[in-house]
Amino acid sequence: MEDKLAIVTGANSGMGLATVIALAKKGINVIMLCRNEERGVKALQIAKDESQSDGIELMIGDLGSIDSIHRFAEAFKTKHNKLDILINNAGVVSLKRQETKDGFESMLGVNHLGHFLLTNLLLDELKASPQGRIVVVSSGAHKWGKIDFEDPYFKSGYNVAKGYG
Template identity: 45%
Template sequence: MPDQTPNWTTADIPDQTGRTAVITGANTGLGYETARALAAKGAHVVIAVRNLDKGKAAADLIGRRYPGADVSVQELDLTSLDSVRAAAGQLRAGHDRIDLLINNAGVMMTPKETTKDGFELQFGTNHLGHFALTGLLIDRLLASPGSRVVTVSSNGHRFGGIRFDDLQSERSYSRAGAYGQSKLANLLFTYELQRRLAGTGTIAVAAHPGASSSELGRYAPGAVRRIAPLLEQSTEMGALPTLRAAADPTVRGGQYYGPGGFLQLRGYPKLVSSNKRSYDTGVQRRLWAVSEALTGVVYPLD
């Protein structure tokens, strides 16, 4: 079926008044643009970030641009399960329902490091932290008919596999390989979550920004950083797939949105496909079980 809105932009976002959107890593880059656009449409936006000062600065900036915008800040460090649990507890205390959870924050091609819980940094931050946060907030999402979990993946998922025999890269480490594994995990998580949400009023959707200018690429190899400006689009354009996944009424659970241009690097957001590995239901279920065991967060979903 052809796309009914081929050049979808923020102008196509419906009124979000009365809706609450929690966005991780929304103090800068793609997350900030996502927060700004939803706040401009009337949503109560919660900027969930590690650095409260940067989060408050982002909230103030949105407030100056859109007087009356409803933006708050929540401390959240995805590299610490204790922080994830504390943040989820505070969000639960302040919100009986959540309409949008946008798992946006991430790290890319970092030197070998571990999270505070001993997980490889990229897998622990990009996947396990968001897996835990979503599970701890799932009842607040289920309480809101029409709610969505949007998880931001990457074209990088095509260059990784889930190494169940060395998930934490203890035997060998590749910056790109670990990043690819974490972004593939984002998709496997989304598809498995959608299957478990079947029959509820909540859906899980994924998106990716293509090649977008942001701070995320600061650890990329020099050759990648040199060629990137030739391929990149603005953060405003890069945020559109996430925004469409979050707000377009035609979106369905289990879909994946990305730029519609050459190699999904740039362009207006379209429904796209991920690689064959991401649709392997056996791997999806196995990763889910491993993620519950590693985080200690068990979802109340069959």
């Protein structure tokens, strides 16, 4: 079997870390996209220990920063010209209204817009794979989600449930 390569975002905890370990156990090479180096290094060691795989790598990227997403994609492209699986897993739930570095409300900015940009920047590499896959981890909360195009970033009234949805 030809070596497969996956990127998992938000890979240092929760479902992201569990996904990295599961993919690595199947012999798939995995890049862990994490925003914090210290948490990333710790999680990388856990993933390697639990999967007994050497095919796991840590790359730093913050989905709350357009600049950081571009830098991540450029760094990826210097080393790889093909990506088999992109797992858009990272997510935030914020009780208080917060903004990304670019001024987007953080849940929309990180969970949706950041991944939208990352996916678009990696499309050529996904198309270069015989069976490229994009997996978007969402939430049942999408059922009550509706974008208010007049106020997409909740500048006039924030509500965590509405925002996350």
